[in-house]
Amino acid sequence: MTLEAEAPARPAVRDTWLPFIHGLRGIAALAVAVFHCYAATPVGDRLGTSVPSILNGAVNLGFLGVDLFFVISGFVISLTLYGKLSSAGEWGRFFLRRQLRLDPPYWTALFLSILSAIVVNRIHPNTQAPVPGIVAVVAHLFYLQDFLGIKPIAGIFWTLCLEIQFYLFFGALVLVKDLAPISGRAFAWLMLPLFVLSLICFWGLIPSFRGLFIPRWFEFFTGVVLFLRWRAHISRTELFAYLGCALIFVLINRPTDNEIASVTTVSIVLIALVFLLAIEGGHMGSWLNSSFFRYMGNISYSLYLMHAVVGIRILKIVVGSQDSPLRAFLLFLGALLISVVAADLTYRMIERPSMRLSHRLRWREA
Numbered sequence: 138m139t140l141e142a143e144a145p146a147r148p149a150v151r152d153t154w155l156p157f158i159h160g161l162r163g164i165a166a167l168a169v170a171v172f173h174c175y176a177a178t179p180v181g182d183r184l185g186t187s188v189p190s191i192l193n194g195a196v197n198l199g200f201l202g203v204d205l206f207f208v209i210s211g212f213v214i215s216l217t218l219y220g221k222l223s224s225a226g227e228w229g230r231f232f233l234r235r236q237l238r239l240d241p242p243y244w245t246a247l248f249l250s251i252l253s254a255i256v257v258n259r260i261h262p263n264t265q266a267p268v269p270g271i272v273a274v275v276a277h278l279f280y281l282q283d284f285l286g287i288k289p290i291a292g293i294f295w296t297l298c299l300e301i302q303f304y305l306f307f308g309a310l311v312l313v314k315d316l317a318p319i320s321g322r323a324f325a326w327l328m329l330p331l332f333v334l335s336l337i338c339f340w341g342l343i344p345s346f347r348g349l350f351i352p353r354w355f356e357f358f359t360g361v362v363l364f365l366r367w368r369a370h371i372s373r374t375e376l377f378a379y380l381g382c383a384l385i386f387v388l389i390n391r392p393t394d395n396e397i398a399s400v401t402t403v404s405i406v407l408i409a410l411v412f413l414l415a416i417e418g419g420h421m422g423s424w425l426n427s428s429f430f431r432y433m434g435n436i437s438y439s440l441y442l443m444h445a446v447v448g449i450r451i452l453k454i455v456v457g458s459q460d461s462p463l464r465a466f467l468l469f470l471g472a473l474l475i476s477v478v479a480a481d482l483t484y485r486m487i488e489r490p491s492m493r494l495s496h497r498l499r500w501r502e503a
Contacts, residue, residue, distance in 0.1 A: 155216075157415050160425025161209055163433025165202040169293075170444035172199025174472055177292070178452035183465035201297055201404045206441075208408055210300060211360020214307055214368075219321075219364065222312045222499060230500035235493035239391050239438075242488045243297060246278055246442035250291045253450050256433035261454065283348030303357045308447045315409055321370025325362055325379075332358050332379060336386050342400045355383065359405055363412045367421065376413065380406050439488050440480035448476035 175181050175196050188196075205247050222228055251274070255264035268292050269277075276282040277290055280298045289295055314324050335354035338345040362379050365371045383402050390399065415421050433440075451472045456465050 150332060155421045156426035157421045157424040158209060158212060159434035160427075160430030161205060161434075162437040163430050163435075164425075165209065166437035166440040166444075167433060168199040168202035168205075168471060170199075170440055170448065171196055172202070173444060174448045174452055174469055174476070175199075177449055178469075179456040179458070179460075180452055180465050180469045183456060183458075183460050184469075187462040187466075189357060190400070198400070201401065204401055204405060205408055206296070207299075207303075207353060207356035208360040208363070208405065208412075210303060211307075211357040212364045212412075213360070214304060215361050215364035215415050215482040218308060218311045219368075220311075220315060222308070222315050223501075225312065227500055228308045228312050232304060232501050235496045237498065238492055239297070239300075241491040242439055242442055243294075243481055244278065245483060245487050246296075246446050247274070249443075250446040250450075253446060257450065264454065266450075286347060293441065293445045298348060299350045299353055302413075303354075306350065307357070307361070321365050321368065322375065325365055325371050325375060328358060328361075329379065329382070333382055336383060336402070339402075340386055340390060340395055343475065348503045356405055359383075359409050363409060363416065365492075366413065366415045373413070373417075376409075380409055417441055436477070436480040436484045439483040440477060443479040443483055444473075444476040447479045448472040451475060456476060 175184075201442075218231065222231070251269060254268045257264050258268065259265045267288070273282065273287050273290065276285050276287050276293060280301045281287075282289055283295055283298045310328075319327070332355050335351055335358070337343055338344075338352040339355065350357075359379065362371065362376055366373065366376045383406055387399055387402050415424050447471075452468060453471075456468050460468070
């Protein structure tokens with residue numbers, strides 16, 4: 138059977154906007170926001186045994202929303218770039234356009250984080266919220282803080298440093314592939330050793346350079362191979378070869394050796410299988426296609442940023458050691474709601490205008 142004969146049916150939707158992918162963005166952002174507002178603040182301690190263990194466990198797995206974001210990024214950037222780069226100039230313009238889209242909301246979150254620390258220290262001197270110096274701010278502006286060993290101004294910013302590296306490196310790979318040219322199947326097989334190297338680094342079996350993207354590359358490239366399957370450039374068997382490599386690391390390492398690596402790797406495989414169900418069933422244009430998921434997808438990037446500089450900051454101030462579980466829970470819900478409102482405003486006032494500006498830059502040569 139040829140690859141073309143195995144191609145999954147796809148709905149007639151715009152290739153640049155798939156409701157399933159868009160909805161997953163919203164789910165990922167909400168999962169991370171709930172997790173951080175619960176586990177990274179006094180809320181988790183105050184609720185304690187009041188929360189059923191199964192719910193507590195589910196909330197504490199919200200960090201996996203970051204890993205879902207990485208898979209989504211791999212799929213979406215493939216959707217944008219794959220087979221469309223013909224020169225280094227196009228690659229550079231694509232990256233500039235991407236930064237016009239991402240930088241203004243990020244810089245807004247950076248500014249608000251610094252400003253809120255200053256204000257909190259004035260109102261509550263005992264809080265001693267850290268205020269970064271000029272070197273740290275400049276490093277953050279150019280996503281260099283992890284390379285330089287500078288403490289992040291907000292805990293989530295490390296992921297953006299990796300995203301930038303993903304875009305640069307993958308763009309270079311696609312440029313080489315398109316100029317060679319190399320088939321999608323050959324490209325997938327050539328990238329398999331790097332996928333395995335990434336897993337080796339992620340599991341801590343060999344050291345990796347501080348701040349480098351390699352340990353998380355396998356998550357991003359999982360999204361790439363899912364895209365290749367969606368485009369029928371690779372078969373299901375070849376996709377399962379990638380997922381099998383990931384599962385081998387789980388099987389040969391005891392979960393107690395590296396619990397986070399084990400949970401994350403298994404989750405990436407499960408995420409990929411859900412993607413595969415949507416691909417093979419032709420549901421990329423129908424699953425999660427509701428007004429709620431469209432809205433959450435729209436504000437997902439802003440929510441990811443704002444919950445860290447608004448929601449978490451609020452909860453660390455207002456939730457005290459003497460608060461009842463009920464009060465802590467209500468404050469938790471309030472902080473989440475405020476985070477969503479802040480995200481909505483950021484999306485309307487900063488992110489959406491940035492998107493419009495980036496769209497004015499034509500990155501592909503005529």
